[in-house]
Amino acid sequence: xxxxxxxxxxxxxxxxxxxxxxxxxxxxxxxxxxxxxxxxxxxxxxxxxxxxxxxxxxxxxxxxxxxxxxxxxxxxxxxxxxxxxxxxxxxxxxxxxxxxxxxxxxxxxxxxxxxxxxxxxxxxxxxxxxxxxxxxxxxxxxxxxxxxxxxxxxxxxxxxxxxxxxxxxxxxxxxxxxxxxxxxxxxxxxxxx
Numbered sequence: 001x002x003x004x005x006x007x008x009x010x011x012x013x014x015x016x017x018x019x020x021x022x023x024x025x026x027x028x029x030x031x032x033x034x035x036x037x038x039x040x041x042x043x044x045x046x047x048x049x050x051x052x053x054x055x056x057x058x059x060x061x062x063x064x065x066x067x068x069x070x071x072x073x074x075x076x077x078x079x080x081x082x083x084x085x086x087x088x089x090x091x092x093x094x095x096x097x098x099x100x101x102x103x104x105x106x107x108x109x110x111x112x113x114x115x116x117x118x119x120x121x122x123x124x125x126x127x128x129x130x131x132x133x134x135x136x137x138x139x140x141x142x143x144x145x146x147x148x149x150x151x152x153x154x155x156x157x158x159x160x161x162x163x164x165x166x167x168x169x170x171x172x173x174x175x176x177x178x179x180x181x182x183x184x185x186x187x188x189x190x191x192x193x
Contacts, residue, residue, distance in 0.1 A: 001038045006187070006192055010184070011183045022035065023073070024042075025040070026068050027097075039069065047081050053119070055084075056149060064083055075102075079103055085102055090105050092106070095111060096111055112130045132169070134162075154180045157183040
């Protein structure tokens, strides 16, 4: 769908320079999604893997975030193999709804209630990021925290449109459950694309 060089705004790598590759196509269908234009893959022309890798390699930050849509709709083995051959670190953000492919330095699993993640992906997650839209999302977060490894970073992130309501609840929850940390969409606060 698009590719651009920016600052990672969320989760463990927040504040770091990264090249974003947003793949078109998603059937998870979160009503609060902020890139619904990514859902229909047919609206976005195909781009060769070589072109994507060349574009990523032009920038000084040698990290790529593959996101979507839902990136695991595609087999990402060849893309990540070529990126790694250029010395570029590979990060993915996925709902985990499809089989894992690709060679990753960092896997952010962000499970969605609309299409639950596959249980075979959770053990590979370096980061679990749960979007908190309502109070029941805390239980959803705990259910998924039980599936990831003990060294997986755990984040709760307020859904942007409900951040005023959910952030105080997240703060209280993290204070009472310090295995969790807070992730904020810092790129939105800073007006970074």
